[in-house]
Amino acid sequence: MSGEEEEGVERTARRLLHAYPWRVRTELGDEIVATVLDTLPPGAERLPWRDRIDLVRGGIRTRWGRRLPLGAHLRYFFGARIDDCWRQWVLDDLEAPGLRRRLALRSVLSSVAFLAFVGLGGDGSWPLAGVVVVVAAAVGVWRAPAQRIVIARRQGLLGPAAEVGDEWVLAPERAALPNLPVARLAVAVGVPGALAGLAAVVAAASPVPIPALDQPYHSAEPVGLGLLAATAIPPLVLGVGGGALLAVNAGLAARRLAAAPAERPVGHRGATTVAAVVTALVVAVVLGYVAVMVLARLLPWEAGTVGAAVAPASVGLLVAADRLRVAGRRRGMPIGLWDLVPRFAPRRRVMAIHAGTAALLPGAEPVPDAPGHPRG
Amino acid sequence: MRDATFHILVALARGERHGYGIIQRVGELTDGAVRLGAGTLYGALDRLATDGQVVATRTEIVGGRERRYYALTDSGRGALTAEVERRAALVAAAEAEVAHLPGLAGEPA
Numbered sequence: 259m260s261g262e263e264e265e266g267v268e269r270t271a272r273r274l275l276h277a278y279p280w281r282v283r284t285e286l287g288d289e290i291v292a293t294v295l296d297t298l299p300p301g302a303e304r305l306p307w308r309d310r311i312d313l314v315r316g317g318i319r320t321r322w323g324r325r326l327p328l329g330a331h332l333r334y335f336f337g338a339r340i341d342d343c344w345r346q347w348v349l350d351d352l353e354a355p356g357l358r359r360r361l362a363l364r365s366v367l368s369s370v371a372f373l374a375f376v377g378l379g380g381d382g383s384w385p386l387a388g389v390v391v392v393v394a395a396a397v398g399v400w401r402a403p404a405q406r407i408v409i410a411r412r413q414g415l416l417g418p419a420a421e422v423g424d425e426w427v428l429a430p431e432r433a434a435l436p437n438l439p440v441a442r443l444a445v446a447v448g449v450p451g452a453l454a455g456l457a458a459v460v461a462a463a464s465p466v467p468i469p470a471l472d473q474p475y476h477s478a479e480p481v482g483l484g485l486l487a488a489t490a491i492p493p494l495v496l497g498v499g500g501g502a503l504l505a506v507n508a509g510l511a512a513r514r515l516a517a518a519p520a521e522r523p524v525g526h527r528g529a530t531t532v533a534a535v536v537t538a539l540v541v542a543v544v545l546g547y548v549a550v551m552v553l554a555r556l557l558p559w560e561a562g563t564v565g566a567a568v569a570p571a572s573v574g575l576l577v578a579a580d581r582l583r584v585a586g587r588r589r590g591m592p593i594g595l596w597d598l599v600p601r602f603a604p605r606r607r608v609m610a611i612h613a614g615t616a617a618l619l620p621g622a623e624p625v626p627d628a629p630g631h632p633r634g
Numbered sequence: 635m636r637d638a639t640f641h642i643l644v645a646l647a648r649g650e651r652h653g654y655g656i657i658q659r660v661g662e663l664t665d666g667a668v669r670l671g672a673g674t675l676y677g678a679l680d681r682l683a684t685d686g687q688v689v690a691t692r693t694e695i696v697g698g699r700e701r702r703y704y705a706l707t708d709s710g711r712g713a714l715t716a717e718v719e720r721r722a723a724l725v726a727a728a729e730a731e732v733a734h735l736p737g738l739a740g741e742p743a
Contacts, residue, residue, distance in 0.1 A: 278676075286676060289653060292699040293672040296654040309671055316673025323681045 263303050267295060270305045277317025279324055280354035281346075335364060337412055348413045358402040365398030366391055635717050639678045641668060643687070643706065643714040650691050650705035653679075679704060687713050 271294045275283050278290075294309060325331075326347055330340045340348070351360070373387050398405075645651060645659035657670045682688035687710030691703045706714065 282676075282680060286702075288700055289702055290672055290676050292701070293653040293657070293675065297657055297672055309673070311673075312671030313673035316671070316675070316677035319674075319677035320680045323677070323684060 264295065267298065267302075267305045270310070271295075271313065274310055274313040275317065277314045278320050279317075279350065281350045282320055334413075335368075337409075339413055342414070345413070345415070348409075348415065352406050352410060352415075357406060358399045361402045361405055362395045362398035365394040369394035635713070636678070637668075638670060638674045639682065640714075640717055640721075641670060642675065642678055642682065643710060643717070646688065646704060646706045646710070647714060650703040652694075652701040652703050654701075656704070682710065685709075 268291055271291045272287070275287055275290060278287075290313075294305070294313065297309070299306065324347065326334065326340070326344060330344060334340050334344075334348070351357075369391050373390060641660045641664070642656055644663060645656045651659060653672070653675060657672070657675060660668055660670045679688060683690070687707055688704050689707050691705045694701045694703070
């Protein structure tokens with residue numbers, strides 16, 4: 259068999275190797291291909307169909323043999339800790355390429371299940387359902403790197419130094435972020451509310467109904483105080499939170515502006531000038547208006563009433579979201595609400611890493627002097 | 635136990651072999667009747683390794699390619715012995731039944 263033909267067979271075999279799980283492909287791929295070449299019938303110019311089918315079947319069998327049982331799979335999907343005997347499976351899931359795709363798919367599946375449970379997706383509400391699914395997929399893709407750490411922590415692959423034992427290796431100090439979920443929730447709830455509020459305020463205040471869609475928000479009569487109060491409680495809650503975020507971020511901005519030039523973050527693309535802040539707000543208002551107009555088509559909202567109560571929170575939340583994003587980029591990791599207020603920021607603490615998961619935290623090294631280290 | 639798994643265990647009975655060596659041995663033991671494919675081989679080896687019946691012992695570089703050697707563990711030897719006994723008992727029972735087939739008693743094989 260000529261070298262070219264052998265290369266062709268090898269290429270075909272490597273393509274078919276994708277039937278095998280990633281871990282097996284990485285560790286045994288070369289060996290399997292070598293065995294395939296060894297077992298070729300004499301005079302064969304291409305990989306026979308029988309061998310191709312055999313390879314694919316072997317790969318499927320291997321995947322089946324290594325599969326997580328349904329119960330464990332569901333628990334893993336919903337973020338519950340599964341048995342330690344499946345630790346290798348978890349590691350493979352987190353280390354194999356394509357994590358973004360897998361997490362996006364899981365996001366989409368959970369959102370579809372949620373929509374089906376809630377009853378959205380029929381009777382013309384499918385545009386909203388479609389938006390939810392697309393946003394879920396985008397969030398899955400976007401948050402994959404951070405989610406990897408979260409999953410590793412949930413499955414017991416990362417832990418506090420107190421649990422160090424024979425198989426644990428200490429990592430360099432990393433900040434712990436216990437309040438991150440709360441901060442994220444605040445931003446996730448606050449930002450859409452802020453956008454809608456700002457846009458609705460503009461729409462309600464404009465003397466001319468802007469001809470975007472066929473729902474005018476220009477109210478001809480004054481809205482009653484009782485109705486306003488009844489519909490404004492959730493927005494008022496948002497408003498209080500937004501106000502707090504605004505205060506915190508004002509302090510952060512003041513601190514940054516007061517810092518010496520050498521202390522300013524490198525590569526920071528934030529809004530430290532008034533002009534930049536105003537530009538960002540104008541853009542946000544326009545986008546928010548469009549978003550409200552689109553959402554009004556999908557939901558029966560009384561945007562004018564809600565928007566007027568949300569308006570005070572809108573400014574604070576928008577600025578806060580931008581600050582969180584910028585400050586997170588500077589630190590190289592997303593930061594939580596309490597991190598913005600130094601008094602409440604959690605102290606750094608040492609984390610222990612299972613020896614097999616060092617790949618999950620690049621730059622992790624054993625710290626020989628730290629207490630509890632197996633050799634220390 | 636699947637046939638392919640059984641063949642692999644038998645092929646490893648006399649000592650460690652690498653992947654292609656196992657395929658060759660299976661061919662020898664069955665007079666060429668069974669041609670084990672690479673896909674089937676590694677699928678079964680993965681399962682056997684997970685169950686602790688086969689273990690990878692060493693790696694050699696032959697002709698620029700890595701060859702990993704596989705061997706039976708004690709558990710694997712036990713499983714092989716048990717399976718041989720099970721199949722032998724089945725064949726013995728079958729032979730006794732075949733002897734009763736009309737027209738076949740006493741004819742040469």
